[in-house]
Amino acid sequence: MVQEFHVLRCFSCKTFQVHQVKKDKRWRCKLCGEKQSIIKVYGEGTGADCRHHVQKLNMMQGDKQTGADLAAWSTDGQQLSDGARSEEDSLQQVALYWMDVLMLS
Numbered sequence: 407m408v409q410e411f412h413v414l415r416c417f418s419c420k421t422f423q424v425h426q427v428k429k430d431k432r433w434r435c436k437l438c439g440e441k442q443s444i445i446k447v448y449g450e451g452t453g454a455d456c457r458h459h460v461q462k463l464n465m466m467q468g469d470k471q472t473g474a475d476l477a478a479w480s481t482d483g484q485q486l487s488d489g490a491r492s493e494e495d496s497l498q499q500v501a502l503y504w505m506d507v508l509m510l511s
């Protein structure tokens with residue numbers, strides 16, 4: 407049986423990341439360590455597939471914040487201004503950094 411992975415997004419730091427599919431719906435963010443339940447699965451498949459997908463999603467996130475998506479995650483509006491704080495360069499670096507981290511996991 408092939409191991410299945412999910413592409414999940416942390417509600418707190420909004421980083422996309424790959425997690426192994428488990429019966430348990432709870433997971434912990436690899437970036438900020440926030441414990442949370444699976445709210446939305448952004449993709450699924452093999453580890454390689456998911457890592458690829460995560461790279462793209464994190465890159466896209468660096469390019470532009472998707473308003474609808476952010477609104478869905480925003481409970482009090484704080485996250486909206488949070489999204490504007492990031493400059494393209496730093497986001498790209500964070501994305502690249504996390505790609506390395508996620509590759510190793």
Ligand SMILES: [Zn+2]
Binds near residue numbers: 416436437439440
């Ligand atoms: Zn996080």
